[in-house]
Amino acid sequence: MTTVRRSARRRAPKSEPADPLAAWFASRGWTPFAFQREVWEAYARGESGLIHAATGTGKTYAAWLGPVAEALQEAATHTATAVRTTIRSKPVNGAELPANTRPARSPRASVRSAADKLRVLWITPLRALAADTERALLEPVQALGLPWTVESRTGDTKASLRQKQRDRLPTALVTTPESLTLMLCRQDHAELFSNLRCVVVDEWHELLSTKRGAQTELALARLRAIVPTLRTWGLSATLGNLEVARDTLLGLRASSRNAADPPAPALPNSGRLVRGLVPKEIIVESLVPETMDRFPWSGHLNVKLLPQVLERLERAQSAIVFTNTRSQCELWFQSICTARPDWFEFTAIHHGSLDFAQRRSVEDGLRSGRFRIVVSTSSLDLGVDFSPVDVVMQIGSPKGVARLLQRAGRSGHSPGRVSRIVCVPTNALELVEVSAARDAMRANAIESRDPVDRPLDLLVQHLVTLALGGGFTAAGALAELRTTRAYAALTREEFDWAIDFATRGGDTLQAYPEYARLVLQDDRYTVRDAQVARRHVLNIGTIVSDAAIAVRFLTGGRIGTVEESFIARLTPGDVFLFSGRALEFVRVRDLVAWVRKAKSMAHAIPRWAGARMPLSTELAAAVRDTLESARLGVYNTPELESVRPLLELQAERSVIPRPDELLIERCETRDGFHLFIYPFEGRLVHEGLAALFAYRIAQLAPITFTFACNDYGFDLMSPELAPLEEAIESGLLAPAHLLHDITQSLNAAELARRQFREIARVAGLIFSGFPGQQKSMKQVQASSGLLFDVLTRFDPDNLLLHQAQREVLERQLEASRIGRVLTRLSASAVRVIDVERPTPLAFPLLVDRTREKLSTEKLADRVRRMTAQMEKRTGASREVVLRPVR
Amino acid sequence: MNNSPTASPARAHSDLSLTIRDEQIILHAERAAELPSTRTVIIADVHWGKATALRAHGVPVPAGGTTSDLLRLDALLHRTRAHHLLVLGDLAHSRHGWEDRALQPVQAWRSRWPDLQVTLVRGNHDAHAGDPPASLRISAVDAPLTVGALTFAHDPLCVKVVPDTECTGRDDAPAPFRLCGHVHPTIKLSGRGGDRVRLPCFVVGPDCLILPAFSAFTGSGAWTRQEEERVFAIVDDRVIELPLP
Helix, strand or coil, X not given: CCCCCCXXXXXXXXXXXXXXXXXXXXXXXXCCCHHHHHHHHHHHCCCCEEEECCCCCCHHHHHHHHHHHHHHHHHHXXXXXXXXXXXXXXXCCXXXXXXXXXXXXXXXXXXXCHHHCCCEEEECCCHXXXXXHHHHHHHHHHHCCCCCCEEEECCCCCHHHHHHHHHCCCCEEEEXXXXXXXXXXXXXXXXXXXXXXXEEECCHXXXXXXXXXXXXXXXXXXHHHHCCCCEEEEEECCCCCHHXXXXXXXXXXXXXXXXXXXXXXXXXXXXXXXXCCCCCCEXXXXXXXXXXXXXXXXXXXXXXXXXXXXXXXXXXXXXEEECCCHHHHHHHHHHHHHHCHHHHHHEEEECCCECHHHHHHXXXXXXXXXXXXXXXXXXXXXXXXXXXXCEEEEECCCCCHHHHHHHHCCECCCCCCCEEEEEECCCHHHHHXXXXXXXXXXXXXXXXXXXXXXXXXXXXXXXXXXXXXXXXXXXXXXXXXXXCCCCCCCCHHHHHHHHHHHHHCCHHHCCCCCCCCCEEECCEEECCCHHHHHHHHHHHHHHCCCCEEEEEECCCCEEEEEEHHXXXXXXXXXXXXXXXXXXXXXXXXXXXXEEEECCCCCCCCCCCCCCCCCCCHHHHHHHHHHHHHHHCCCCCCHHHHHHHHXXXXXXXXCCCCCCXXXXXXXXXXXXXXXXXXXXXXXXXXXXXXXXXXXXXHHCCCCCEEEEEECCCCEEEEECXXXXXXXXXXXXXXXXXXXXXXXXXXXXXXXHHHHHHHHHHHHCCCCCCCXXXXXXXXXXXXXXXHHHHHHHHHHCCCCHHHHHHHHHHHHHHCCHHHHHHHHHHHHCCEEEEEECCCCCCCCHHHHCCCCCEEEECCCHHHHHHHHHHHHHHHCCCCCCCCXXXXX | CCCCCCCCCCCCCECEEEEECCEEEEEECCCEEEEHHHCEEEECCXXXXXXXXXXXXXXXXXXXXXXXXXXXXXXHHHHHCCCEEEECCCCECXXXXXXXXXXXXXXXXXXHCCCCEEEEECCHHHHHHCCCCHHHCEEEECCCEEECCEEECCCCCCCCCCCCHHHHCCCCCCCCEEEECCCCEXXXXXXXXXXXXXXXXXEEECCXXXXXXXXXXXXXEECCCCCCCEEEEEECCEEEECCCC
């Protein structure tokens, strides 16, 4: 935490509100940092902004103590003229507000003074962080004698407290974007927030490039419409695009410019960018295998380096072992405890699926010293100033420079001390990645995160929120939406479509009055149906993930939650690791997966969906540079030296490609013909390129491809030899017609159909049911795939379909990046090498079981080939009865 | 297998004929079976008004599914010149299927086939949805319905139609042959190059034929094939028998 004893550089002016704060800091033996003072002063002047620094460097108090100081000063003034509070109880006059925000007057409002109404909202992306935040915020408030209440309100909040908060919110509330949106659904929300001074958005970098970030933007726009003088402060890790992050958080100025259609670009609200503590020195080490002989070429679930990990942990007073996936997390926890049963009592596991109470006890235990070793996923990446630990380990590649910095920052917190992270590769190529990540870190190549652009599914959801929260007019809502960066470019046409969709379900549903979420009356859209309201409220949280299934013991006792998609792949009797225990799956009923303790410890490991993190652009570029150095024979880091035999084998069987050439390896295996193509651009780009290349080759002759992608390249597999040379001749790598070809290819590969799952859920097309009522709702459930097919056939202009396509293009596949990559590749020499055996680079792709498909063959031809193969497999072909009739 | 010399070149659709218990049964790519001896077309799991039911619960599904299913039925009735249509359960998805709006395309279809006899063997959805309105002139009966050597039901595991040889003590007597729906069977195929497809199918066991769902707007379960079963998959406009895996 902030424990520097250095004295403040400049003396604060006498009137400065930060004085009592300095006294409090002094009482703790601290001195405020210059950046903290900068924020307090800016806050006092009414400014907003974004503070960026590594976690645990005092950002929390930089943002929090501004409003605290303001209250202290007000209290000092008000004791003299106590009456004034009641006069100032309505800072915003109803007439100035857009019609839709007029507060519904609750009889109690006039009785309560403005001073004890909600003043500060603290938004945190993880509800697991809320309790810690609450505690951290409360400390100075109590010490400084402010009569404030600080509470949190999240999905974890007890019903009794929530009920209490329904009548009366605390002075400062810690909450999540979802819970805030739920509060906006209340008819009297304008009254609730009328005394709000400040919103702090914690870990903004986590939200920024997600739909939850856009949801936060929408909520902030609503709050600014209620309180135009609202100050917004964001806390963020360091990003490559901090200005964008700040502007997105602060929103755009409401003006006549954004009333035009199409809207003219509006100016961002002004705000400052405050840089926190300068990063301390970070040392990145690796555990390297002694020999490459037995070290796997692919996969991320091996514990070969366990002995070396144990050796490091042995000496540690406290340690966090970070993993990239929950399966990795469970596996390492299990392995450590099996190898060292004597460590069991002070070793713990922490990931986002575990029950709240368990996560809390682990966090507390880490702080108090009860737990010396915690194996964790990114669930411990974030968080209010955790006590630092001695040793931070990273299992697998960090996959990005920012994540490496963030995790390393968990060790050696005190300023001036060195942060150290020990990377533990789980396959050979990760050694290359770690080496590359260290180089990228030294070059300060930190990733950017791009905000999302007008997701229409979220817009539909938000319109229902506005309708529930007292209703809205079309003009008022559009103007407010356009003050967010996410919807600044929203066209009138799109907006009208979204309104139409929420009122009638879109053009095709005009004749169906039974379908209506919004009702229009006297220019105002509202919700009249109570069932619509209930459904909406339950759907709001669904942006985060698919339906969460609670895991419970048959004998009672809740263990945590898992995704529906994971449970769907289990059959009764299957054993899986969860929460460090081997559990036998019994059955699933009413959104609860019932389990019992497994009799034997099986090797079953949960295979979570979407568990693979893609390599960032920055790290991908660093990997290309690192491989080039290996190609030139420069093995200048321990990691590279260790992976040398493998890279030499690659050079022997094929080549290590130069940065200015594209390597394509061709080989035939039992499964079919492979084209292994290596652009080294990260998995997201490869998914797009694979679909694009498959599409372009398949235009030359009917062929069926399945493809697998990883961070280095992709494998196009086909039952027959693909006409590669011909395809290269006819422009396989050409950037021309990119948008057309890629749109076609992603439809052909059904990538949009897959993306539609999330969109359908957010827009309320899929509903997982009311708690305890699932069975009776079953007849009105439809799978997103089926909905996608029906919409494609009978409502092809539905904008949600277009959105699915756009999301795949822009977010999943990063279309603009694909364009840049193609430009780079088309200037490269293509090197096609026929290999006899899969190379070290090809092997991970070869064994990848998750494959996409793209085909230009007739279904009948494919089925004929498959049945012919079936007959060949079974030997003698069975007599087939196919007698044409009549 | 696909170019049998006796194939009639004039037919757009390739149908497939089986002889079961001396009765000819033709499998049609329109997801239907036919008994030529009685000029009966058999379909199962029609789920009329499913989209309407979803809309009523706030899920914006476009219309058109039922109409498109009915056009497929029209084509088949023309081709087979059927006198009877037998529906093996789940005619309406829910009671919303009998509301005016959902009923309109169905009424229009009925008026195109005034002389067609339509019989519904009730299924689990029909129990909730209720019988079709009288105006449709559809007679509804409880499962099982037995005609000659064949028994018709919705659920293949319906207790009343699964023979209980222990109780009757007549294990020498052949079990009645059942034609059923309910499970919406599909079959997964895979082949070289990682190719995979999933096709609606007919499943023929020793004493049971399960029809694919007639409605295109239905989910389905992948059928796990048993040793003694034959599987007939629908590939676009053809029905083909799949070799044993």
